[in-house]
Amino acid sequence: MVVKKTSKPLSRQSTSSGFSINSFMNKEEKVEKKEDENLAIKTDDLPKNHFTETDLQMEWNLLLKQMQSKNTFVFNAIKAFKLVKIDEHNIQVSYPSDSAKVEFDKISGEFFNHFKRKVHNYSIEIEYKRDFESLKVEVVTKKSIFEKFIEKNPLLKDLDDLMKFDLS
DSSP: OEEEEEEEESOOOOOOOOOHHHHHHHOOOOOOOHHHHOOOOOSSOOOOOOOOOOHHHHHHHHHHHHHHHHHHHHHHTTTOOOOEEEEETTEEEEEEEEEHHHHHHHHHHHHHHHHHHHHHHHHEEEEEOSSGGOOOOOOOOOHHHHHHHHHHHHHHHHHHHHOOHHHH
């Protein structure tokens, strides 16, 4: 039996990845200081086109539809938000709770960047306002519905007195 020898090894030689665990463990963390001036975007040269309340609401409803299918947790957190155009360069965002605002903050940058590109207005500023009224959830019972009908038609009160409806 004759054994053939090769000039090169048949398997691959192991190569160093360049990542050393020891150097990673001993590395000192470098703190980078970023100046606010470098991060600020100058909006002087960017377009400042007009946009309408309808444009804002259409994009907001589109985002809500996307979130409803993509991420229901975020959708449930932000569905009570109200976006209102205050003036040509300001949008007010009313939110019901701080926890909902935290979820909104995760997607707000992407949403507002998309909106600014769509309407060609890069000087839009966002104001946040806590709206306690939207947190209130009214429990609607048969009795409360009937009382609203009584306000519209007082004759129903007489009918209730006569018939003794059970609205419990």
